[in-house]
Amino acid sequence: MEVGAGTMSPETFLRVLGPKPVQIAYAQPSRRPADGRYGENPNRLYKHTQFQVILKPPPFDVQDVYLESLAAIGIDLREHDLKFEEDNWEWPVGGAWGVGWQVMLDGLEITQFTYFQQCGGMDLDPITGEITYGLERIAAFLQDVDSIYDIVWARDPRTGHAVTYGDMRLEEELQLSVYSFEAAEVAKLWEHLRLYEAECQALLASFQDAEKKAGKRQEHHDRLIHEDVAEGGAEIDLRRFPTLGAYELCLKCSHVFNLLDARGAISVTERVAVMARIRTLVVGVARAYAAQHKND
Amino acid sequence: MAELLLEVGLEEIPARMIADAEAELRGKVMSLLQRERLVEELVARSYSTPRRLAVHVSGVAAAQADLQETITGPAWNIAFKDGAPTPAAHAFAKKAGVAVEALEKVATPKGEYVSAVAHRKGRAAIEVLASELAKEIGSLSWPKNMYWRAGKPERYVRPVKWLVALLDHEMIPVQFAGIHAANLTYGHRILHGAHAVTINHPGEYVSSLEAARVMVDVAARRHTIRKALDYATRTVTHARWREDEPLIETVVHLTEWPSVVLGSFEPEFLALPEEVLVTVMRDHQKYFAVEDGEGRLAPHFLTVLNTEPDREGVIRHGNERVLRARFNDARFFWNFDQKISLAERVELLKAVTFQKDLGNYFEKTERTASIARALLQAVDHDAIDADALAQSVRLAKVDLTTELVKEFTELQGIVGGLYARAAGVDEKVVAAIYWQYQPASSTDPIPPTVEGQLLGLADRIGTIVDMFALGFAPTSSKDPYALRRAANAVVSILAQSKLSLRLSSLIEIGLAEARSSEKKKLEAALSSFFHERVEFYLSDLLKLSFDVVNAVVAVEADHLEDTVARAHALAKVRGTEDFAAISAAFKRSKNILRQAIEKQQLPHPEVRPQLFTDAAEHALYSAATNLGPRVEALRRQTNYDAALEQIATLRPHVDQFFDTVMVMVEDDAVRANRLALLALIVSEFSKIADFSEIVPAGV
Numbered sequence: 001m002e003v004g005a006g007t008m009s010p011e012t013f014l015r016v017l018g019p020k021p022v023q024i025a026y027a028q029p030s031r032r033p034a035d036g037r038y039g040e041n042p043n044r045l046y047k048h049t050q051f052q053v054i055l056k057p058p059p060f061d062v063q064d065v066y067l068e069s070l071a072a073i074g075i076d077l078r079e080h081d082l083k084f085e086e087d088n089w090e091w092p093v094g095g096a097w098g099v100g101w102q103v104m105l106d107g108l109e110i111t112q113f114t115y116f117q118q119c120g121g122m123d124l125d126p127i128t129g130e131i132t133y134g135l136e137r138i139a140a141f142l143q144d145v146d147s148i149y150d151i152v153w154a155r156d157p158r159t160g161h162a163v164t165y166g167d168m169r170l171e172e173e174l175q176l177s178v179y180s181f182e183a184a185e186v187a188k189l190w191e192h193l194r195l196y197e198a199e200c201q202a203l204l205a206s207f208q209d210a211e212k213k214a215g216k217r218q219e220h221h222d223r224l225i226h227e228d229v230a231e232g233g234a235e236i237d238l239r240r241f242p243t244l245g246a247y248e249l250c251l252k253c254s255h256v257f258n259l260l261d262a263r264g265a266i267s268v269t270e271r272v273a274v275m276a277r278i279r280t281l282v283v284g285v286a287r288a289y290a291a292q293h294k295n296d
Numbered sequence: 297m298a299e300l301l302l303e304v305g306l307e308e309i310p311a312r313m314i315a316d317a318e319a320e321l322r323g324k325v326m327s328l329l330q331r332e333r334l335v336e337e338l339v340a341r342s343y344s345t346p347r348r349l350a351v352h353v354s355g356v357a358a359a360q361a362d363l364q365e366t367i368t369g370p371a372w373n374i375a376f377k378d379g380a381p382t383p384a385a386h387a388f389a390k391k392a393g394v395a396v397e398a399l400e401k402v403a404t405p406k407g408e409y410v411s412a413v414a415h416r417k418g419r420a421a422i423e424v425l426a427s428e429l430a431k432e433i434g435s436l437s438w439p440k441n442m443y444w445r446a447g448k449p450e451r452y453v454r455p456v457k458w459l460v461a462l463l464d465h466e467m468i469p470v471q472f473a474g475i476h477a478a479n480l481t482y483g484h485r486i487l488h489g490a491h492a493v494t495i496n497h498p499g500e501y502v503s504s505l506e507a508a509r510v511m512v513d514v515a516a517r518r519h520t521i522r523k524a525l526d527y528a529t530r531t532v533t534h535a536r537w538r539e540d541e542p543l544i545e546t547v548v549h550l551t552e553w554p555s556v557v558l559g560s561f562e563p564e565f566l567a568l569p570e571e572v573l574v575t576v577m578r579d580h581q582k583y584f585a586v587e588d589g590e591g592r593l594a595p596h597f598l599t600v601l602n603t604e605p606d607r608e609g610v611i612r613h614g615n616e617r618v619l620r621a622r623f624n625d626a627r628f629f630w631n632f633d634q635k636i637s638l639a640e641r642v643e644l645l646k647a648v649t650f651q652k653d654l655g656n657y658f659e660k661t662e663r664t665a666s667i668a669r670a671l672l673q674a675v676d677h678d679a680i681d682a683d684a685l686a687q688s689v690r691l692a693k694v695d696l697t698t699e700l701v702k703e704f705t706e707l708q709g710i711v712g713g714l715y716a717r718a719a720g721v722d723e724k725v726v727a728a729i730y731w732q733y734q735p736a737s738s739t740d741p742i743p744p745t746v747e748g749q750l751l752g753l754a755d756r757i758g759t760i761v762d763m764f765a766l767g768f769a770p771t772s773s774k775d776p777y778a779l780r781r782a783a784n785a786v787v788s789i790l791a792q793s794k795l796s797l798r799l800s801s802l803i804e805i806g807l808a809e810a811r812s813s814e815k816k817k818l819e820a821a822l823s824s825f826f827h828e829r830v831e832f833y834l835s836d837l838l839k840l841s842f843d844v845v846n847a848v849v850a851v852e853a854d855h856l857e858d859t860v861a862r863a864h865a866l867a868k869v870r871g872t873e874d875f876a877a878i879s880a881a882f883k884r885s886k887n888i889l890r891q892a893i894e895k896q897q898l899p900h901p902e903v904r905p906q907l908f909t910d911a912a913e914h915a916l917y918s919a920a921t922n923l924g925p926r927v928e929a930l931r932r933q934t935n936y937d938a939a940l941e942q943i944a945t946l947r948p949h950v951d952q953f954f955d956t957v958m959v960m961v962e963d964d965a966v967r968a969n970r971l972a973l974l975a976l977i978v979s980e981f982s983k984i985a986d987f988s989e990i991v992p993a994g995v
Contacts, residue, residue: 041628043621057446063307064490077486081601081611083550084346086310088440099442099454101308106614107581107599115442115455126446146617264647272652 001248002031002255005091006050006132010247013094014289015054016116016128020296022056027135031255033262036177039170042147046176047169051133058115058129066113066131070105074142080106089114093254093279095121095286098130110138120286136165180262189263193256197277200249204284207241211291214238243289250281297336298358298421298464300325301498303350303481304433304472305458310440311346311549313453317436318344318514324432325351332424333360343502343512345552347457347482350512352498356463360418367392372401372408385410422463429461430472445474458482462498483508484553487603509604510552518548524556525584525598531558534589537598543578547600550582555605556598558586559616563595565623568630569714575704576622583619629699638719641694648696651777654762657693663762663809665689668754670805676796677746681724685747688728691716692751695729709733735788736781738837742789749793756782757806764822765812783829791833791856798854799826827853834860840867843991850986858934865936866985874944879990881950882981885974886988888959892971897960899971907969912956916949917973924980936984943981950977 003009006028015022028050036046055062063084070077087102089112100114112132116124139151149166156163257274260266266274302325309317322342329335337355344350369375369388376385381396389396392412402411434450441451450473461468461477470477480492481501487509495504502512511517521544529537547554565573570593577583577597586596599615606612636644645658654660668689672682695701695712704711713730717723728751731743743749763769763777770779790799803822812818830853834845840863848863869875889899908914923942930939959970981987 037628041625043625058444067485079608079610080614081599081603081606082486083602084308085550086308086312099440106611107583107618108614115444117442123448125443125448127443141614141617144613144617146620 001251003028003251004032004254004258005030006052007089007091007096007130008094008251008254009052010244012052012054012130013096013119014243014247014286016056016119016124016130017122017286017290018293018296019126020056020293021126022054022128025051025053028052031176031258033176033180033255033258036173036180036262038177039149039166039173042149045136045148045169046173046180049135051135053131053133054128055131056128057126062129062131063113066103066111069131070110073138075105084113087112093275093282094119095279095283098127100130105141108137108141110134110141120283120290122286122290139165180259184259184263186260186263186265189256189260189265193253193260193274196249196252196256197281200246200253200281200285203242203246203249204281204288207238207243207246207288210238210241211288238292241288241292243285243292246281246288247285250278250285253278253281297354298356299462299498300329300353300356300421300425301350301460301462301495301501302429302433302470303348303458303460303495303501304456305348305460305482306452306456307454308346309344309349309453311546313439314344314346314349314549315514315545317438317453318342318349320436321349321432322351324435325353325429328425328428328432329353329356332428333357333418334421334424344514344549345510345512345517346550347485347552348510348512350460350501352501354498356421359420360424362418363416365414365416366411367414368402368404369399369410369412372410375399375410388412422466422468425461425463426469429468429470433459433470433472449474460495462495465497481505481508484510484603487553511554512552514548517551517554518544521547521551521554521556521600524554524600528556528558528598529586532586532594532596535586535594535596538574538585538587540578540584543582543584547582551600551602553602553604555601555603557601557606557612557615558596558598559583559612559619560596561616561619561623565627566593566595568623568627571707571710571714572626572630572700572704573623575707576626577619579704579706580622581615581619583615625703626700629703633698633700633715634718636697638691638694638716638721641697642690644697645693648693651762651766653766657696660758661689661693663758664692664751664754667758667805667809668750670808671750671754671797671802674797674801674805675750677794680746680750684722684724684728685750687722688725688732688747688751689754691721691725692729692732692755735785738784738788742785742792746793746795749789749795752789753786753797753802756786757802758809760786760825761803761806761810761818761822764818764825765810769821769825779825780829783826784833787826787829787833787856788837791860794857796855796857799830799856800854830856830859834863838863840864841870843989844870844985847985847987847989850989851983861934862936862984865940866990868937869940869944870990872944874947875940875987875990876992877947877951878944879987880992881947881954882978882986883988884954885978889971889974889978892960892967897964897967897971899975900968901972903972903976904969907965909966910957912949912952913970913973916946916953916977919946919949920973920977920980927981928983931983939984943984946977946981 006012009028011024011026029047030050031047033046035044037044059065067077083104084101085104088099090097096119098114098116100112102109103111103113110133114130116128116130118124136148136151140148143151145151149164149170151165152162153165153168154163257278322340326338326340329338334357336357338353339355340351340353342351370384374384375382375388385396385399388410389399389412392414394412394414399410399412402409438453441453443451444455452473456473456475458480459470459472459475459477460479460481461470462479467479468477479495481495483493483505493504493508495501505512511520525537529535573593574585577585583597583599586594586598588594597619601611645661646656648657650657650660665686668685672680672685692712695708695715698711698715701708701711709732710730713726716729717726724745724747727745728743728748731748732751732755734740734743743752760779760782763779768777790797803819803826807815807819810818831845831849834840835842844863844867847866848859853859903917905914905917923946927939927942930942957970959967959974961967
């Protein structure tokens with residue numbers, strides 16, 4: 001799935017909702033078409049990789065645990081300068097925000113550390129601690145290279161031959177920059193956006209129907225509770241609902257929007273309007289997901 | 297007397313919030329101690345680092361003093377029947393904590409009652425503090441709060457990690473945010489590690505943390521950082537670091553154990569504009585810039601670390617790599633942007649929204665252009681290059697379409713000027729574009745060129761009028777388009793430039809371009825909005841006292857350069873004895889005239905000397921008629937200092953007049969003539985300022 005940030009991945013955006021504790025970590029490639037530089041800029045990428053750690057609720061000593069993680073990848077903090085500087089996070093399209101820091105190591109921002117407060121326009125309880133490591137930056141730091149493309153991706157254990165980040169990814173950066181800035185067909189992109197949006201809207205509408213029916217059945221169930229009616233009928237219907245599919249359609253919309261933006265095809269007024277459309281979808285999905293999981 | 301220590305340990309507090317929070321916590325603890333009568337000789341010190349706020353007070357009383365209190369009980373004849381105490385008397389005595397025999401009789405307007413002197417035992421300080429301190433901690437006002445615990449029991453700036461609360465050697469059982477206070481604090485995250493530091497007594501606080509690599513005193517850290525910056529810069533010949541007070545404050549609040557590193561960058565980056573380099577260093581990396589002996593940017597920077605000095609150069613190396621990458625980015629944008637011509641960018645403005653009801657920046661620019669043309673007609677200035685002004689307006693906003701401004705928004709205007717220069721545009725145009733957003737704050741200078749001043753005025757008055765027409769006039773709590781700041785800049789430019797442009801003309805020209813059907817109403821609203829800004833300018837920026845401001849504004853606040861000159865001249869004489877007397881006399885004269893007019897006792901249209909009956913009348917009249925033309929001549933030359941000096945010479949005559957002459961006499965003709973004399977004086981000499989507004993010193 002194309003996502004603009006690790007935060008947008010369903011593993012983060014949806015799992016932070018509801019009361020169920022979560023402790024997960026995953027590497028998330030993130031695409032930002034407008035950041036593409038044809039592979040010419042040593043520090044900016046169309047696609048970069050974030051290592052996401054999601055802790056709900058965050059442990060009391062979460063900062064210490066984070067510092068230990070840096071030691072574990074070979075950073076001796078006694079030799080470096082580390083600061084937690086205020087940096088709050090907001091994703092208006094997702095109705096989401098949090099407060100936290102950017103972690104600066106010798107002047108390099110290596111991590112975003114965020115305490116999620118709201119998601120899909122809903123207050124979170126418990127809140128989630130999100131630690132986002134910038135893998136390219138950390139690798140360049142550890143290997144002491146100036147260009148991301150010089151990072152050694154892997155080394156042949158027998159010959160010692162190095163495969164670099166550039167070997168792996170330079171072509172992709174060039175071609176996807178060309179696609180995003182020059183080749184992507186604007187009319188088709190608008191059409192994709194419309195189709196993804198329409199399908200997502202239809203799914204959300206059917207969820208709302210199902211929710212209403214489930215509500216009625218629940219009432220019915222309450223009235224007949226002493227007559228031993230089969231339990232869980234209402235829940236089973238809602239659990240089958242493809243919230244995750246609807247969310248992937250949101251992400252498609254978001255990525256298409258970013259492509260349109262990179263193509264320079266969105267005027268400022270349109271931008272606000274399209275963002276509002278996508279927000280409606282994302283918030284709708286978040287509500288549906290929360291409703292599905294309220295009893296977790 | 298005891299010493300109190302309170303420390304709140306937190307995850308890193310945002311640097312911008314720490315200084316206020318430290319002062320607020322100290323204030324709250326002090327007023328708690330005063331409110332609870334725990335004060336003996338309070339000496340309070342406060343400390344803060346990113347991870348803690350602390351207050352240390354000595355001179356705390358061990359306990360509240362006992363209180364004697366007279367309380368009134370039931371009526372005497374209910375408490376005592378036939379001299380014997382009733383159950384009501386016993387109940388009251390018990391409540392007051394005294395024996396029944398100690399009850400006394402008091403006479404009140406409602407009759408005789410029982411009273412008792414109750415003895416209230418003071419509570420121990422530790423008990424009071426245990427119950428009150430948590431509320432004080434919890435009530436600190438943070439600009440942005442968060443929840444962290446499940447169930448959301450409290451909101452605070454960041455999670456609370458520990459509390460220290462000591463009264464001498466004793467721990468105060470305070471509890472906040474699920475944390476129980478103890479005598480354990482924590483040192484520097486990395487230099488000291490995660491094990492606790494015991495504080496046995498409040499007096500040990502600073503030294504115990506110093507040993508744990510935390511310098512808790514803010515002033516000490518500031519001093520250390522400044523010294524270290526000086527020291528590090530000394531390794532480069534003739535170099536100096538660029539003073540930057542706000543940056544100093546930021547790094548002071550980002551560190552617990554500061555040191556400084558000097559780094560370098562490739563001199564080839566100096567080919568980029570200095571503004572861009574400094575912005576990258578200061579705003580994005582919190583580095584101090586370094587300049588050479590001639591004040592030019594040198595290829596070095598200084599960064600403040602939160603650790604021991606970097607002896608191996610590892611940290612310097614890392615910071616240099618980051619800066620190189622940042623500069624590479626900036627260079628990429630700088631070169632990339634110049635592939636698109638300025639003329640093309642003018643067209644691109646059609647895609648940049650100014651405001652949703654007001655269209656795009658291309659349209660905004662067209663409105664600014666016609667305002668600028670009208671201003672050109674209205675100003676009395678012969679050295680304006682009309683073509684340069686027109687081109688400045690046309691190109692003023694094109695930098696909004698550049699990558700460099702998207703990356704460094706704080707450089708808008710400046711970047712536009714730099715690109716114009718790179719494109720070989722006339723320097724007058726470059727300067728006008730470059731300085732267009734100045735003054736951005738009250739301490740900034742106005743644009744240095746007339747074209748820049750006119751661009752700044754045209755752009756801002758257009759925005760202000762348009763926003764007012766849309767109903768976005770600022771309210772006490774809302775000013776989403778920062779119109780107050782824009783109006784402050786307008787006032788500064790009018791007052792400090794040599795344009796001789798009247799505020800009312802500027803508003804009129806702005807209104808001519810506005811799309812509004814209610815221009816009269818709009819004009820009134822704009823006029824009162826701007827007058828508020830003029831008063832703000834005089835009082836808050838020029839630091840003139842409010843009575844001086846009122847006195848000069850009462851005469852006129854349209855030709856602002858002149859308003860300011862009159863205000864300064866008046867401020868100089870305001871404290872003098874002569875002017876205190878003159879002001880008092882003017883106030884008195886105006887009161888007399890007002891009251892007379894209210895009673896329909898009108899002054900004569902003119903003074904008739906033949907009706908004078910007193911020498912003081914003659915003297916005042918002849919002084920005034922002699923002085924009038926001289927003062928007026930000086931006023932016309934805007935020599936206000938000399939004019940006011942002349943007016944001061946009226947004083948003995950005025951004093952004499954009021955000492956010996958009664959104005960409101962029975963004789964109609966004499967009274968009307970005396971009123972005419974007062975009216976003459978007031979009108980003749982109130983053209984610089986309304987002296988009656990001056991408030992006497994010491995009141």
